[in-house]
Amino acid sequence: MSPASPIARRRVVVTGALGGIGSAVTARLLAEGARVLAVDHPDVVRSDPGPAAPDRHVLGVDLRDPAASGEVARQAAERLGGLDGLVNNAGVELRAPISEHVDERWDAVLDVNLGAPFRLARDLADLLASGRSAAVVNVCSIAVTGFAGQIAYDASKGGLLTLTRSLAVELGPRGVRANAVCPGFIDTPMLDEGALRPIAERVARTLPLRRLGRPADVAGAVSWLLGEDAGYVTGQSLFIDGGMNRS
Numbered sequence: 001m002s003p004a005s006p007i008a009r010r011r012v013v014v015t016g017a018l019g020g021i022g023s024a025v026t027a028r029l030l031a032e033g034a035r036v037l038a039v040d041h042p043d044v045v046r047s048d049p050g051p052a053a054p055d056r057h058v059l060g061v062d063l064r065d066p067a068a069s070g071e072v073a074r075q076a077a078e079r080l081g082g083l084d085g086l087v088n089n090a091g092v093e094l095r096a097p098i099s100e101h102v103d104e105r106w107d108a109v110l111d112v113n114l115g116a117p118f119r120l121a122r123d124l125a126d127l128l129a130s131g132r133s134a135a136v137v138n139v140c141s142i143a144v145t146g147f148a149g150q151i152a153y154d155a156s157k158g159g160l161l162t163l164t165r166s167l168a169v170e171l172g173p174r175g176v177r178a179n180a181v182c183p184g185f186i187d188t189p190m191l192d193e194g195a196l197r198p199i200a201e202r203v204a205r206t207l208p209l210r211r212l213g214r215p216a217d218v219a220g221a222v223s224w225l226l227g228e229d230a231g232y233v234t235g236q237s238l239f240i241d242g243g244m245n246r247s
């Protein structure tokens, strides 16, 4: 740990913290001396709660449960003693043509990817506003640009991007910044859901940077946006995509 890290001793909630990107974000924040409430689905937490560390607190909640955001707020206050950062990273993917987007599947994607970040921002806003230079980072996606075969996912991430901008203007006067990261294809288990991996690997070979992204690529950007070095940055979206939206 570097004592000079801009996020040392920051208290941060990370959702989807046991997944590919979430694990890397959590590891990076802990390495920089932050204290983390690592939130993930109870089934995931039960089967593998992840590495033990004194500053890593784990909470299993289903973010689709309307009571989950209140529980996260209670646990952040109790176990971290307050809150300086929220990383809305939990997300689900749905690869299917529009005809197969029945209401139930649409609702599920929108609820996890957009409803839950909204409820968390709403229920954690007071804690964040009384924190130290607090910041929200929402994990959106290159999908905000719109792709075929994933209409609910794209719409959810587009909504999350706009939610980020609204949070920036509404919570800015209370001392809370809000920014988005938009990863391109990142090498995590999500690429294996819905058989995205072959497409991702083919596209990666054509990108300016000629490779898939790594979870650590996203973690570095999230850490920077949470810290004081980004203290005058709010309402922005940072694409972490190997140049995909320019190629």
Ligand SMILES: NC(=O)c1ccc[n+]([C@@H]2O[C@H](COP(=O)([O-])OP(=O)(O)OC[C@H]3O[C@@H](n4cnc5c(N)ncnc54)[C@H](O)[C@@H]3O)[C@@H](O)[C@H]2O)c1
Residues within 6 Å of the ligand: 015, 016, 017, 018, 019, 020, 021, 022, 039, 040, 041, 042, 044, 061, 062, 063, 064, 089, 090, 091, 092, 112, 139, 140, 141, 142, 182, 183, 184, 185, 186, 187, 188, 189, 190, 191
């Ligand atoms: N991997 C990529 O290429 C990529 C690209 C762009 C954006 N993203 C976004 O990055 C974020 C992390 O994705 P990842 O690739 O690490 O995927 P992942 O599947 O490895 O991780 C997602 C995490 O979210 C958790 N989660 C899902 N539903 C939940 C619920 N109802 N309650 C609590 N937790 C829940 C899962 O348990 C999992 O740990 C997602 O928001 C995803 O949309 C990923």
